[in-house]
Amino acid sequence: MFKEFDIKDLPFYNMLPVGVCSFNDLKNNLFECRAKNRIPKDAKSVIVYLFPYYLGEEYYKNSNISKYAVPDDYHRICGEYLEKTVLYLREEYPGNTFEYFCDNSPIDEVKAACLSGLGVKGENSLLINEIYGSFCFIGEIVTDSDIPVEKREIANCLKCGLCEKKCINNALKSGIVDEERCFSAITQKKGELKEAEAELIKISKCIWGCDVCQDICPMNKVIKTSPIKEFYETAKSSYESDTDYNENRAFSWRKQDVINRNLEISGCKF
Numbered sequence: 644m645f646k647e648f649d650i651k652d653l654p655f656y657n658m659l660p661v662g663v664c665s666f667n668d669l670k671n672n673l674f675e676c677r678a679k680n681r682i683p684k685d686a687k688s689v690i691v692y693l694f695p696y697y698l699g700e701e702y703y704k705n706s707n708i709s710k711y712a713v714p715d716d717y718h719r720i721c722g723e724y725l726e727k728t729v730l731y732l733r734e735e736y737p738g739n740t741f742e743y744f745c746d747n748s749p750i751d752e753v754k755a756a757c758l759s760g761l762g763v764k765g766e767n768s769l770l771i772n773e774i775y776g777s778f779c780f781i782g783e784i785v786t787d788s789d790i791p792v793e794k795r796e797i798a799n800c801l802k803c804g805l806c807e808k809k810c811i812n813n814a815l816k817s818g819i820v821d822e823e824r825c826f827s828a829i830t831q832k833k834g835e836l837k838e839a840e841a842e843l844i845k846i847s848k849c850i851w852g853c854d855v856c857q858d859i860c861p862m863n864k865v866i867k868t869s870p871i872k873e874f875y876e877t878a879k880s881s882y883e884s885d886t887d888y889n890e891n892r893a894f895s896w897r898k899q900d901v902i903n904r905n906l907e908i909s910g911c912k913f
């Protein structure tokens with residue numbers, strides 16, 4: 644690399660939590676997915692960004708969807724920030740390769756964020772940041788540039804057990820999520836739901852995603868609201884009928900049938 648890398652020069656450095664970890668710590672547990680072939684050859688470092696999404700309680704009044712689904716699809720919004728950053732890096736460091744990922748990523752993003760000093764992994768299996776709590780999306784840029792990694796001291800998960808105890812379908816055990824039981828996963832399932840699964844939608848009145856293990860977390864009690872204006876500008880707290888549907892919403896990748904099925908089960912349809 645010709646120019647010396649300084650994390651403080653990165654776009655959005657003053658706005659978003661950002662850290663760096665070594666790709667060597669991650670390469671032995673990459674997830675199998677299509678995006679894996681975009682990992683740069685000789686990848687050495689990962690620049691990790693957090694995208695805090697807690698907007699304040701007023702945004703969640705009478706909400707029937709999870710907090711993460713209130714703004715437009717985070718893949719698009721976070722993707723735009725990451726894309727701008729990658730364009731900047733490619734221009735500043737033309738001798739190196741930079742590729743960004745968010746969610747659809749071969750990287751265990753919670754682990755990458757922990758290794759980058761951006762927080763700790765909570766018993767709810769999620770990354771908890773000291774300032775924004777766990778209500779943060781994670782995105783990362785993988786590069787063949789060797790960026791120095793700074794170690795940072797961070798507070799630990801309180802290990803109070805509340806997330807495990809309050810999980811509505813006993814999906815959490817020692818920080819590991821049972822995907823079959825996780826209510827968030829159930830709301831995303833295609834086809835007909837089992838009776839017990841449908842019952843959970845009726846009881847919770849939540850038709851997309853789940854916030855129980857985050858809402859109960861004491862580390863989410865005093866947190867800052869998101870600095871990302873696009874999350875506020877696109878916020879819609881609920882899904883009540885077909886007229887609330889558009890392609891940009893967080894649940895739209897599953898198509899309308901799934902969210903409509905959940906709405907119907909919840910008994911709130913039209």
Ligand code: B12
Pocket residue numbers: 709710711745746747748749750751752753754757758764767768769770771777778779780781782818819820822825827828831851852853854856
């Ligand atoms: C598949 C997936 C799901 C699945 C399964 C979740 C799971 N943990 O298995 C379902 C659909 C259930 C789901 C739900 C949700 N998800 Co999700 N999900 C993912 C995805 C795509 C992969 C996660 C995964 O499979 N991990 C593998 C399993 C084995 O990991 P694990 O059980 O947690 O722990 C292992 C490793 O961490 C490992 N490990 C090994 N070494 C080390 C070292 C360190 C230091 C650490 C920390 C860990 C570690 O040890 C564990 C055991 O093997 C990630 C994106 C990504 N690419 O990472 C998003 C992601 C984890 N999800 C996210 C979100 C927001 C959610 C929801 C909150 C959405 C909602 N409101 O409904 C819920 C939360 C449910 C919950 N409590 O986890 C965010 C989490 C952000 C954060 N602050 O942590 C991510 C990172 C997406 C993103 N880009 O923002 N998700």
